[in-house]
Each structure stands twice: as structure tokens, then as C-alpha cells.
Amino acid sequence: MSITLKQMRVFTAVAQEQTVTAAAERLHLSKPAVSTALSELERLLDHRLFDRVNNRLHLNAQGHKLLPLASELLERSEEIEGVLSDADPLSGQLNIGGSYTIGNHVLPFVLGHFRDETGHRKQSLVIANTARIATMLLGFELDIAFVEGRVDEPDLVCEPWHEDEMVVLCSPQNPLGEGGMLSYADLAGTDWVLREPGSGTREFFIQHVAPQLREWHCAFELSSHEAIVNAVSANLGLACLSRMSARQALAEGGVVEVRVPEPLKRQHWMLYHRQKYMGSLQSLFLDFARNWSLDHNQPLR
Known part of the structure; x- marks a missing residue:
């Protein structure tokens, strides 16, 4: 058996890109060269490494076992090149x-x-x-x-x-932002602008703020903090964001902070x-x- 670094690079690229075409572009190789290297690797190992589903390649159980070892092998090969040259030992990516x-x-x-x-x-x-x-x-x-x-x-x-500090935001036009401390009961029935599913900011709201509200509605789901700040500024709903994300909008008066009973730490x-x-x-x-x-x-x- 003679497995090469090229085969390991091809395997890793295909595992991450999930298509031969994308892997070939990433490695600056032709599609036939990638396919040949992958087939030869599977032949040498006597195992299929991918399941072919809808023109995409998904790692199977054997592929998942190989991936961390392939990644380590490629990392170590770069270290070896550095050790045996005059390169900076911290020259890797x-x-x-x-x-x-x-x-x-x-x-x-x-x-x-x-x-x-x-x-x-x-x-x-x-x-x-x-x-x-x-x-x-x-x-x-x-x-x-x-x-x-x-x-x-x-x-x-x-x-x-x-740690991060979270803040509840509203439009300057919204009376909830007039400065006094509010209870969560005061926010019942409000509309909220949320991040998309999979976002840590959305997860924080769902786990820590939403349970405090007797009733609330998702008015919009947006994929960037900037879009959420603009939506809040336009009075489309409230939002719960990191103070870091909202700092400039708060300073400029585009949004205002809704004061809630306890600090929101994340x-x-x-x-x-x-x-x-x-x-x-x-x-x-x-x-x-x-x-x-x-x-x-x-x-x-």
C-alpha cells in the first residue's frame, strides 16, 4: 500500500466541498485527476469513503474515521517542511x-x-x-x-x-424606550425582529428572554445585525442584540435601549x-x- 499526500489532499477537499468539481477548483486540478486520486485511494484502502447522493459526495462511516487522520497528516507534513527548511516555524496557515x-x-x-x-x-x-x-x-x-x-x-x-452584554432595543418612536425600568409584563404582546435559526443571538433570545414574555410575535427573521438594527429603527419590532453590535446605533440615536429588570449576560x-x-x-x-x-x-x- 502506498498512500500519497496528494490523495489525502484530494480526499480532504472532496470531504469538505462535497463535489469533485468544487474540490478540483480548490486544488487547481482537473476533475479527472481528482476522481482518479480518490478512486485509487479507495482501492488502496479497500473501502468506499463516500456515499453518492444527488450528485454530492457525503462521508460514510469509513470516511469519517479517516478525515481527522488525513487532516493531521497534512498538518504534520507542513510542519516537517518547516523543520527541514529555514522557514519560520509559525509559517503555516x-x-x-x-x-x-x-x-x-x-x-x-x-x-x-x-x-x-x-x-x-x-x-x-x-x-x-x-x-x-x-x-x-x-x-x-x-x-x-x-x-x-x-x-x-x-x-x-x-x-x-x-462574556457579552445583551440589550433590548426599540425605535425612538416606541414609548417603551422612554427611559424607565420596565418589567417583562410590560413587553407582553410585542413584535420582535430575530436572527435566523442557527444563530447564537436568536438562541439567547429564545432561551433567556422569550420565556419571560407572556406573549410575543416574530415580526421578521433577518440574517444580519445591521438589518435588524435598521428594522428596529423603522419601528418594525423590538430586538435583543449584543451591545457591541448596537453600540453605534445607540450612540447615534437610531435605536434606544429598553431597560429590563436584570442584566442580560451571554x-x-x-x-x-x-x-x-x-x-x-x-x-x-x-x-x-x-x-x-x-x-x-x-x-x-
Whole structure:
């Protein structure tokens, strides 16, 4: 048996892209070359690695067993190349993911500080909702990710990271925002503008705010915080968002805060795959992130 790194790269790309065409584009290979490499790998292993469903390739049980090993093998091959050359030992690619609030408002500072301290420059950042980020981690498309919603996946390590403050928002035209402290009973029967299913922001509302309301209605589901802020400003409903996401709109008076009885705190989480091989670069970033704060001196607020 003689399995090659090329076959491992092809297998990993097909597993993540789910089509030969997309994998070929990603690897800058022809479709026949990808198909041949994949067929040869399956022949050498004497196992099919994918189920073919509606022109897409989905990992079967054998493929799922191979994927973490293939990912580790490719990571280690890059480390070997670095060890045996004059390259910086931190010269590999770091693939980071973040859900929308963290990805837009926190991770740019994390990566900026990491660059300042280490000199490492080769990073990618994917921003999507919590469910999508978890799926990418499970497919070994990301090294480490940061999300607002708790992810209950046995294959993912989920470490508490920082806390976030959530606020209830309304339009300046809405009398609920006139400044006094309100009870949740005062919000009964209100319309709300929510994020889409799979969002950590939506999950927080459903778990922590909605149970306090005797009755409420979903007026709109929107996929970005900016769209939600604009909808609230237009008096289409209330919203519950991170203060970080709403800071500018609050300062400019486009929306106002509805004062509710107790602070709304949300836990952020750092995630990585339990079977993901962590090379020196990934391990360094994990330690850096665990000790990071927005100004490097004070806790993140």
C-alpha cells in the first residue's frame, strides 16, 4: 500500500466541498485527476469513503474515521517542511472562524494583537452563524472558532471564553424606550425582529428572554445585525442584540435601549475539534486566545 499526500489532499477537499468539481477548483486540478486520486485511494484502502447522493459526495462511516487522520497528516507534513527548511516555524496557515458578533467586533482585534506579538501573518477568518461555524469545525475546515451560542457536539471541545452584554432595543418612536425600568409584563404582546435559526443571538433570545414574555410575535427573521438594527429603527419590532453590535446605533440615536429588570449576560465560547491535530501554530494561538483581553490588560467588556 502506498498512500500519497496528494490523495489525502484530494480526499480532504472532496470531504469538505462535497463535489469533485468544487474540490478540483480548490486544488487547481482537473476533475479527472481528482476522481482518479480518490478512486485509487479507495482501492488502496479497500473501502468506499463516500456515499453518492444527488450528485454530492457525503462521508460514510469509513470516511469519517479517516478525515481527522488525513487532516493531521497534512498538518504534520507542513510542519516537517518547516523543520527541514529555514522557514519560520509559525509559517503555516491559521484558519479561524467566528459567529457574527464575535467575528465582526472581537476577532479582528484578537488577530491584530496575535500578529503584533508573533509576527505571523497567514490567517483566514470565516464569519457565519453558530451552526455553520460548528459544521465547518466538524469538517476540519477550521482550526479554532469562537461563537456566542453553546454548541452541544460530542466531537467539539467547548471552552468558556469571554462574556457579552445583551440589550433590548426599540425605535425612538416606541414609548417603551422612554427611559424607565420596565418589567417583562410590560413587553407582553410585542413584535420582535430575530436572527435566523442557527444563530447564537436568536438562541439567547429564545432561551433567556422569550420565556419571560407572556406573549410575543416574530415580526421578521433577518440574517444580519445591521438589518435588524435598521428594522428596529423603522419601528418594525423590538430586538435583543449584543451591545457591541448596537453600540453605534445607540450612540447615534437610531435605536434606544429598553431597560429590563436584570442584566442580560451571554457566554462566549472557544471551540475546536477533539480529534484535530494542533501543531505549534494552532497550540500557540489557543494559549494566546485563552489569555487575551481587548486591551491586553483589562478584561473584555
